[in-house]
Amino acid sequence: MKEKDIDKILQEIKIPEPDEVVKRATIKASVGEFNRQKESLQKNIKGIDTEGRLIGRIKLFLNFLGGFAMRKSYVIAGGATAFVAILVVSLTYLSVELNRVPQVLNVPVEQDGAVVDSGIAEEPTSGPGAQYQINRERARQYALAEKLASGPRGTTSSGGAAGMHQEAYDYSYSEPQGGGGISYYKSAVPPSPSVGMGSSIHSMIAEAPMNHGGSSYSTEGYAGDDLRSYENQETGRDQFDTIDTNPVKQVKEDPVSTFSIDVDTASYAFVRRQINYGVLPQENAVRIEEMINYFDYDYVVPEDRTRPFQPTIAVYPTPWNPDSKLLHIGIKGYDIVPEEKPGSNLVFLIDVSGSMDDQDKLPLLKNSFRLLVNSLDEEDTVAIVVYAGAAGTVLEPTSVKEKGKILAAIDQMQAGGSTAGGEGIQKAYDLAEANFKKDGVNRIILATDGDFNVGIYDDEELKSYIDRKRKSGIFLSVLGFGQGNYNDALMQKLAQNGNGNASYIDNLNEARKVLVDEAGSTLFTIARDVKLQIEFNPKLIAEYRLIGYESRMLKREDFNNDKVDAGDIGSGHTVTAIYEIIPVGSKGKLVDDLRYGSKEKEGAESELSNSEYAFLKIRYKLPDSEKSELITTPVSKVNEYTQLAQVPADVRFAASVAAFGQVLRGGTYTDQFTYDDIIKLAESTVGDDKFGYRHEFLGLVRLAKAIE
């Protein structure tokens, strides 16, 4: 069959003339939307000047309830009272809508149907208006049905549309079609008081003018109990990927373990937040490697960037198991000395949709970005794109020399606007490309609570878009805010595909840690696609298991394949991996030997096989290279400590974090190890703890013990 044939055949298809009435309605509706968006964009750029517009806003809200019910838009301006009124109205509305849906689904609305619904105080319309309403009504049903059918966004695969019909024609097709195989779990977030950080933000940032003009969320102004419980009820659906704890492997069967590094820290911050709320986190929120890597360790620092890191290795008795040992592998990235710091071209892509209007979201986000801007150099540039109803550039790329201008732009952002898609992410990449700094840092920093209405609708498509852009040298970092609607699963994937890192910002202190103290590691990548592979010596080691890194496991053959993507490491970053290993002959073995197992070949009998536990290989690419480099190190008895007390404090501290993470995840392998044991182990290892992170960790373990 030739293309020409299909061309011709398809041109035979007659396209029916569209309905003129519908056409007019569409034109009318889109012009209306155009005017509204214009206003909303201006609002975002200029801010609101007086309270006097309040009445107008409420009017606007009532109008929009009629026409654009599912969008939470415009409303945020005004005083605290307005917000209460709005929530009450939308609650009522929502309940009406929800009651109504089953009938709607049973009886699809006809295009020429006269009556659409009676549940809502909508103005009766006729003529073009009625048609328009019908069309909108249909859209609204879809939105609702989507909400009902799918729950959290992102759970359905993009192939869904075709799926229904593929029964008739079986098209097998190999390109990935959406997030199949990913399962999300709802978190059990209890109704809890609003984060009490409003006050701390104010005390920490002296110049923080959080509210200006008439914007409403004046600190704790609206925090009535009713409101909070409404919100938790409505939004308690943080999404996490399922984590299956890495199993114990037999060295004889599976001597090689391969994984990608993970420098994210989001999990620790989320866990901390949950525990501080008085609940233990759900198991899937606990990624042990991210908890360990949250802390800075004093590993050997490499001397120059051509060999950007050097492993620190220790083998020592397992604190929670007398019959096994821990193998600790730590690497620290080369730390960029300030005069070598490349210039930065940063684009902030900021979610200003209605859902961001919580004290721990947009206001915290603004303060976080202020901190970052204040830490940048004069030569760096910053641009700001917001997305919500309209994606718009709030600030064209601006040199940090004009810091006032940047800070003013940050001040003026406010939450509000519908959840309809814009072109936010493309816009951000456009700006980053236009202002591309060769030899510099080109990065988009996406800040959101996890709702990605950024113009590309399909999660898979979004990921592949970001993946393509990554190859053009623009990286993506993701900062998560808020809880209740937090889509951790998607944020992780975006950051991983965009060569970035995902962090969770639960308070300003965390913002400072991520954006200022660790700005180097967050912003300056020193090595890409860092993979670790470790081969265990069957003569000495019987079994092993990797603690954490479940989502980062790689196939053995992927190690040498430079096409396979892996994690990146930033300037000064530390990464730690811990294996629990069971020596040959230990009674701690968990897997029985095979009765008919082949006798292992006693090949290469040498001194090596008696003194080396394992052999470590690290592959990485320098930032501007597509070819990987290799670093290898044997793990031998030289690295071993026979007494726990001799082990360096940093290494022991990492073990205590690993133990805590495992206990939180159910403690399958930690046996009788209790919170008290963890505290005991960690207590002696806090060191000088400049920023107090380790003390905070101890506090968390104590709190977890109390909760349990």
Next chain:
Amino acid sequence: MENQDDIELISLARGGDSVAFEELVERNYMFVYKISYKWTGKKEDAEDITQNVFMKLAGSIQTFRESSSFQTWLYRITINSAKDFAKKNARIRKKEMAFSDQQNIKEGSTSEEPSIAELIQYMITKLPHKLKETALLVFSEGMSHKEAAVVLDCAEKTVSWRVFQVKKKLKKHLESDGVKL
């Protein structure tokens, strides 16, 4: 198809001129409607998609950059909207199916034998999205592989590969329906 008038209207609309925007919608209505129709094969759905496209356009015209072609941009928004629509639609249908078991899957099919053209058109609407958007641009819109690659933001080779896949699938299914081309 893109001409000076469109460009002028866009630049006026970006400045906030709603009359210019109205004119722009009017001028491009059929263009969007036709693509949408080719995607869904249903007039009502095409009209709904078209409306969604212009609603989106209303929100994003102010941020449109002249560096890319308006038509390419419109193609993209339309295809994205159509996909989005299909996704939502599928969920609704699933719900509907749950209520009433017997739903004719081949909607729009009549008792008469469909023509080859209808059959092909139908098969194309049932392709997976990535093949479908490629088929639509290359066959129905008559774009070159290179032009389609620009709209789809992928490599020209990818388009060629997908076109090959589409032809293979169409051929297989037409033959199984006893049609030879």
